[in-house]
Amino acid sequence: MDSIPMNVSGHFNYWVAIFLMMTGFYVVISRGNLIKKLIGLNLFSTSVFILYISLGKIHGATAPIASETFHLYSNPLPHVLILTAIVVGVATTAVGLALTARIYEQYGTIEEDEIRIKDESL
Amino acid sequence: MELFIDITLLTFLCITALAITVIRKLFCAVMLAGIFSLLSACLFVSMDAVDVAFTEAAVGTGIATVLMLAALNLSHSREKCPPYQPLLALLVVCTTGAVLVYGTMDLPAFGDATAPIHHHVAPRYIEQSQQEIGPPNFVTSILASYRGYDTLAETVVIFTAGLSVVALLGIRDRRGGQSITTDRSAMKGYLVLRVVTKLLLPFIFLFALYVQFHGDYGPGGGFQAGVIFASGVIIHSLTLGRDRTLKAFPQRFLTILATAGVLLYGGTGLAAMVRGGNFLDYSVLGATALAGQHLGIFLVELGVGVTVFASMTLMYYAFSYRKEA
Numbered sequence: 001m002d003s004i005p006m007n008v009s010g011h012f013n014y015w016v017a018i019f020l021m022m023t024g025f026y027v028v029i030s031r032g033n034l035i036k037k038l039i040g041l042n043l044f045s046t047s048v049f050i051l052y053i054s055l056g057k058i059h060g061a062t063a064p065i066a067s068e069t070f071h072l073y074s075n076p077l078p079h080v081l082i083l084t085a086i087v088v089g090v091a092t093t094a095v096g097l098a099l100t101a102r103i104y105e106q107y108g109t110i111e112e113d114e115i116r117i118k119d120e121s122l
Numbered sequence: 123m124e125l126f127i128d129i130t131l132l133t134f135l136c137i138t139a140l141a142i143t144v145i146r147k148l149f150c151a152v153m154l155a156g157i158f159s160l161l162s163a164c165l166f167v168s169m170d171a172v173d174v175a176f177t178e179a180a181v182g183t184g185i186a187t188v189l190m191l192a193a194l195n196l197s198h199s200r201e202k203c204p205p206y207q208p209l210l211a212l213l214v215v216c217t218t219g220a221v222l223v224y225g226t227m228d229l230p231a232f233g234d235a236t237a238p239i240h241h242h243v244a245p246r247y248i249e250q251s252q253q254e255i256g257p258p259n260f261v262t263s264i265l266a267s268y269r270g271y272d273t274l275a276e277t278v279v280i281f282t283a284g285l286s287v288v289a290l291l292g293i294r295d296r297r298g299g300q301s302i303t304t305d306r307s308a309m310k311g312y313l314v315l316r317v318v319t320k321l322l323l324p325f326i327f328l329f330a331l332y333v334q335f336h337g338d339y340g341p342g343g344g345f346q347a348g349v350i351f352a353s354g355v356i357i358h359s360l361t362l363g364r365d366r367t368l369k370a371f372p373q374r375f376l377t378i379l380a381t382a383g384v385l386l387y388g389g390t391g392l393a394a395m396v397r398g399g400n401f402l403d404y405s406v407l408g409a410t411a412l413a414g415q416h417l418g419i420f421l422v423e424l425g426v427g428v429t430v431f432a433s434m435t436l437m438y439y440a441f442s443y444r445k446e447a
Contacts, residue, residue, distance in 0.1 A: 009125075010231025015223055016132040022219040023139040029215070030208035033201040035148055035193060039155045042186065043139055046162050049174070050135075057169045058240060059233035064170070064248065065340060066258035072235075074170035075244045076260040080269060083261065084276040086177045087345050087430065090186045091283030094437045097193035098290040101444065104197035111202050 013054040020047035032112040034100045038093055045089045052078045124168060131165045146201045148194055156187040172341040173261045176333075180349040185434055188356055192441035255415050257338035265343065266419040270402040273422070274387050277429050281384050284433030291440040293373050309361045319361040326354040334427045338416075344423040348430025355435050364443055373439060376432040383429030390421045 024047060027040025056078035064076035104110050107118050138158045145151050159182030166175035230237035247260055247268065255263040265273055309315055330350040337343030359367035391402040399406035404418020 010234070011226055011229065013128065013132070013232045014226045014229060016136065018219055018222045018226070020135055020139050021222070022215045023136075023143055025218065026208075026211060026215045027143055030211035031201065033148070035190070035197070036151060036201050039142060039151050039190070042155055042182075043142060043158060046159055046178075046182065049178070050162055050165060053166055053169050053171045053174060054232055055229070055237075055239055056171065057233050058235045061170060061235075063172045063341070064260040065172075066252055066260070073248055073260065075240050076247055076264055077239075077244050079171045079174050079261050080264045080272075082171070082174050083177050083265065083345060084273060086174070086181050087349075088276050088279050088283075090181045090189070091280045091433070093186055094189050095283050095286050095290070097189055098287040098437075098440065101193055101196040101441070102290055110197050114202075 014051060017047050017051040017054060020050065023047075034103065034110040034112065035097070038096045038100070041096075042089070042093060045085070049082045049085065052082050127168050128165070131161055131168065135161050135165070146203070148199050148201055149191075151201075152187060152190040152194065155190070156183050159183045159186065173259075173343070173346075176341045176346050177349075180346050180353070184353050185349055185438075188353075189437060189441060192438065196441065196444060254411075255419070256412050257416075257419065259338055259340060261341075262337050262343055262419065262423075266422045267402075267404060267415060270391070270422065273426065274391070274402070277384055277387055277426050280433050281380055281429050284380055284436045287437045287440045288377075291444050293436070293439050293443055309363075312361070315361050319357055323354055323358060326357070327351060330354065334423065337423055338419065344426030344428075345430055348427040348432075349434060351427070351431040352434035352438065356438050359438070359442065368439075371435065373436070376436050376439075379428050380432035380436065383425040383427070383432065386425035386428065387422050390418055390425070394418070 021044055024040045024042070024044030027043060028037050031037055031040065056075035058072065058074050061072040061074045062070045064073040064079065100110055103115065107115050109115060109118075135158060138154055138161065142151050142154045142158070145154065159178055163175045163178040163183065166172075166178060230239075247264055251260055251263040251268070252258065255267045257263050330347045333342035333350060334344060334347035337347070355367060355371055358370070390404070390407075394403045394406055395401050397406040402418075402422075404422075405411035405414045407417050408414030
């Protein structure tokens with residue numbers, strides 16, 4: 001249906017969002033530091049938000065607030081879903097950080113492998 | 123021009139994300155994460171999602187960064203080198219990414235007005251929400267009325283998260299300890315900061331109230347207002363000392379506020395049931411359907427704002443008051 005260059009410009013946003021997602025994913029699975037993992041998780045979720053908002057965009061449209069002069073609006077539904085997801089995301093991050101702080105108090109470290117060594121030596 | 127901004131912001135986002143992966147100092151990583159979310163907020167504006175951008179700027183850049191820094195303060199600020207080579211992780215990530223990119227081949231092109239997502243329920247929200255619900259901001263109509271159930275659940279999630287953080291870390295009130303004049307957490311030496319904070323605080327709170335009550339007509343609403351209000355309290359605590367903040371906004375008061383917000387939201391739903399409608403169907407609350415919707419959205423947004431403000435502030439208290447208790 002469409003040629004290759006058309007496809008590239010039409011999917012560029014999605015691919016960059018996926019690249020960012022995978023960067024976050026990589027930080028989560030390859031780093032041992034618990035706070036770094038949480039930063040990676042945040043990176044991952046923000047990239048998912050970018051993907052969702054990209055899907056709701058319409059060329060030549062404006063922000064979804066009713067107006068006399070504009071009649072084409074971007075899709076407001078992804079905006080609603082992501083708006084609440086952002087706040088829920090920070091709430092879960094806060095719980096994760098609280099757990100990390102408690103782990104540090106108990107183990108004296110927030111490195112995954114050091115925690116494992118201490119667990120096995122018990 | 124729009125494409126140029128889009129590509130520039132996405133490039134910056136990629137650079138920031140790669141820098142976060144490489145850097146070992148956690149403090150830098152946290153600051154870079156803040157930059158990442160500020161850049162994504164700019165990207166959201168360019169993609170017409172003004173409400174989302176507002177939330178991301180207030181929550182991702184503001185509150186999340188502050189909480190991360192507070193958690194760093196409670197632990198190490200340097201990441202150790204992992205003892206193994208992360209080749210396997212790289213392989214997993216590349217495979218997942220490739221599968222996802224393959225999946226996007228079926229997606230409609232970016233900005234395509236004929237995409238299925240724009241022809242399902244969205245046209246109804248855009249064409250009829252003004253007659254059915256009222257507010258010119260479609261996002262507010264959907265958030266508070268059409269999808270009120272989701273928002274209620276998310277408010278409960280935030281309330282629960284606030285409770286969990288307090289349960290995990292606890293907030294120790296130093297009664298009869300140091301007096302206010304010897305509070306070490308106050309920035310005594312920074313006269314400019316203290317004066318500017320005092321001057322700015324009324325405007326921060328006023329702006330939060332504007333965002334809360336103007337959410338029907340422009341970008342904004344309970345979520346953003348609650349976070350802005352909480353950031354005002356955080357500035358107060360950082361510059362004037364925790365004892366004065368605890369005096370102005372006691373923990374007990376905030377706990378009651380957080381609960382009251384959720385109850386206000388649920389109570390609005392129940393009130394609609396008592397008046398003969400469905401749960402969270404605000405049309406029966408007023409003389410006309412539109413008046414009822416207006417009142418319902420007002421109460422629900424207020425409940426959201428109060429809960430978000432109280433929960434975020436409680437989380438901040440829990441993190442920042444733990445060390446020197």
